[in-house]
Amino acid sequence: MPLVNARDMLTKAKAGHYAVGQFNINNLEWTKAILLTAQELNSPVILGVSEGAGKYMCGYKTVVGMVNGMLEELNITVPVALHLDHGSYEGALKCIEAGFSSVMFDGSHYPIEENVEKTKELVAICNEKGLSLEAEVGSIGGEEDGVIGAGECADPEECKKIADLGVTMLAAGIGNIHGKYPENWQGLSFETLDAVQKLTGAMPLVLHGGTGIPADMIKKAIDLGVSKINVNTECQLAFAEATRKYIEAGKDQQGKGFDPRKLLAPGFEAIKATVKEKMELFGSIDKA
C-alpha cells in the first residue's frame, strides 16, 4: 500500500482510545525493523524523520525512495505515514516536495502570532496536496537536533488558536522532554492536557518525548486525548545496547561475524522488540 497521511489513522485512534506510535528512523535497518513490526502486529505506524536524520540519510528524496521501495518489496499493507518531525517552515516545504505524506511544523519558538501565520500557510498547502500537518504549541523540553526546550506547559488558549487553523494534530508541551528524563522530573501535567483537550475537542493530540514516561502516565495521557506518541531515543538505546553486547562478546571476531548484516542484526532485533512493546502499550495492535 502506498504512503497515507496520518489523518484517518489518528481520527480512528482518538475515537478508539488508543495511540499510534511515531518511530523515528535513521537508516535502512531502522526503517525495515519498524515497518516489519507494524505489519506483523497489524498496526498503523508513522515513520518520523527529523531534519538532522533527513540530512544524514542523504536528503528527503532518498528517504522517500527508500520507504516507498520497502512498502512495495516487503508487501506492507498496514497504513504507513512518512512524517517530518520538528520541521522548520522551509524543511516542511522540502518534504512536501519530496513526497512525504505528513509534516510537522514546529513554530513553538516563534511568538504565537508568527506561529499562527506560518501554520496557516502550511495548512493551505497540505490541504491542497492531501497531507496531514502537525503543529506545536509550547516547546517540548530537552534537546532534539540542537533545538533546546525547557519543557514548558502550553497555554490551552493558544492551542485552541492553532487547532482552529485546521491542522490535523497538535503537539502541546505538557512537561514532556526529549531524550532521557532527569531524576527530578515533575511528571506530565495532566491538568494542562485536560484543559487543552477540552478546548480542542476532536483534535488528535501528540505526545513527544515518549522515552521513559511510565506506562501508567502513557495510559492516562491516551485517556485524555493523546492519539500519537513519538518514540525515538528508546530505539536508539536498544540498538546501541544490543550492538555493544555483540561486540563485547567478541562475536564480530568469530567467523564472518564482521559482516555488517550480522553485526547489525542484534540491534535490528532490539528495535523490533522495542517497537512491539510500544505498540502493545499504546493499544495500536490489530488497528490497521
Ligand SMILES: [Zn+2]
Ligand atoms: Zn519531539
